[in-house]
Amino acid sequence: MRKITIIGAGQAGLQLGIGLLGQGYAVRIVSNRSAEQIGAGRVMSSQSMYDMALAFERELGIAFWDDECPPTDGVHMRAGSGDQLLIDWRGLMGAPGQSVDQRIKMPVWMAEFQRRGGELVIEDAGIPELERYAQSSDLVIVSTGKGEIGKLFERDNDLSAFDAPLRTISLTYVHGMKPREDFSALNISINPGIGELVNFPGMTLSGPCDIINLECIPNGPMDRWHEVQSQEEHLALAVQMIEEYFPWEAERCQNLRLTDDQCTLVGRITPTVRKPVGYLPSGRTVLGMADVLVLARDPTTPASAPTSTCNASSTRARRPSTTRGRVPLSRAIGTTPNGWPSSPTPICCCLPSRYSRCSAPVAACRSWPRTSPTPSTIRRCSPPGTTTARKPSASSPPSTAKPPEGEP
Known part of the structure; x- marks a missing residue:
């Protein structure tokens, strides 16, 4: 074995x-x-x-x-500044999410x-x-x-396109958030040039809760987490930022309390x-x-x-097949019949309805063909409207294959 x-x-x-x-x-x-x-x-x-x-x-x-975690039934996205909303749309998802x-x-x-x-x-x-x-x-x-x-x-x-963090992320688990009147949702709020607020229901050690992510542009007006010395100060600053930068969510956050004594986190990473x-x-x-x-x-x-x-x-x-302790790259990762790498890692989480529309610059994606690929059809995840094909090796013959009609 x-x-x-x-x-x-x-x-x-x-x-x-x-x-x-x-x-x-x-x-x-x-x-x-x-x-x-x-x-x-x-x-x-x-x-x-x-x-x-x-x-x-x-x-x-x-x-x-599945039976005890509060579901996330839909999505609600809003974008704007102050009391002026430029985008406001919502809808139910095909199946609920959970956290x-x-x-x-x-x-x-x-x-x-x-x-x-x-x-x-x-x-x-x-x-x-x-x-x-x-x-x-x-x-x-x-x-x-x-x-x-x-x-x-x-x-x-x-x-790796970046050499510095793009956001400072604050995470807070809370009780006491006022429920939405229509359906539970992944709430995405955007204040252009300032940052984002993402919140949704979840389950934690003390039961059902709500989870708040504040995503702050580094050195911007929301990037103040270095001022925080305690969890209570963390929660107070989170509520203050919601009231100031995402006022359409402020009413739901008037009676928030922390779920436990280790329910906050702040971090930043450089996308790599x-x-x-x-x-x-x-x-x-x-x-x-x-x-x-x-x-x-x-x-x-x-x-x-x-x-x-x-x-x-x-x-x-991909069922790993390797030689003990010394794994040749071609066997550890696997190759297609054309000799192209078929790496099991990393893979992104793309929308099932449109695998080609990934935003993360990762090395493998479900938009890759399921059949034997050619250099022109192997693509990394790219922002909408862009395509990146792997460069063929010296031994690979040039391909005349074209992407499916309608694809970028």
Whole structure:
């Protein structure tokens, strides 16, 4: 039986591990925190999940909160400044979304992983530990980019367009938000040139709640989180910013209170794409996935968790086939019949109805053809109206294939 070691017990690592167990692999997951430590720790994300990502969890039988987590039934987007709204639209989604605090979710998944026969190891994994696991495993997958192991994966300068954070993100879990009168929603508010407010219902340790993300343009008028010294000050500043910059949401936020004593977070990251294979000092290789490879959004934001879920599902679907400890790139990632890379990581979370309209500059996307691709049809996720094709290798013949009619 082939053995796979996964470094990181988060949304991607645990979901991949559970999926690989079901495919007959022996799987070890290494976490730097126990289930008890995660449950007693600080919030990690806002993890807003929607139909496509939730379907992957249901397929594995690990969507344990469908009956108790408050649903997100629709979307409401508004943009403007002051009392003047330039955009105001809303609508129901085809299927509800949900957000379950990872302090609830990850400990349950860790227990389920062990119940299904997985090996869970609690230790800080650095380079020496990766060397040991690479020697004893058929494949090592790194799903956490923290510390020295994240530096194993070289920055992809062709895909990394930014050298500074685009937002400072504030995360707050609250009780007491006034319910909407029509339907529960993913509420997106934009104040151009200032920042954004995103809020939606969720479930946390103390029950149903609302989750607030304030996304502040660095050095702008909302970028004031360095002033905060306590959780109470954090909440007060969040309410003040909502009243000042998103007044259409202020009425719902008059009686907010914190859900617990570790329910706030502030962070900023520089959007970065890294190459998928890391090289250990011994020459052995490890495969990256999820936040290790694509930091397109801050992990605290709603999009981080579904992106990790899609990444785990994509990696699992390719059924890793490797040589113990020394994984040639062509085998670790896989190739198409034309010799083009068919990387299982990273994959973005795109709208199911239009896979080609992704905004994150990641290296693989569901817009890729399911059949044998050609250089002209292999595309990275790009902003609407742009197409980026991989450069063919010297051995690849030029292709005369054209994109499907109507595609950019």
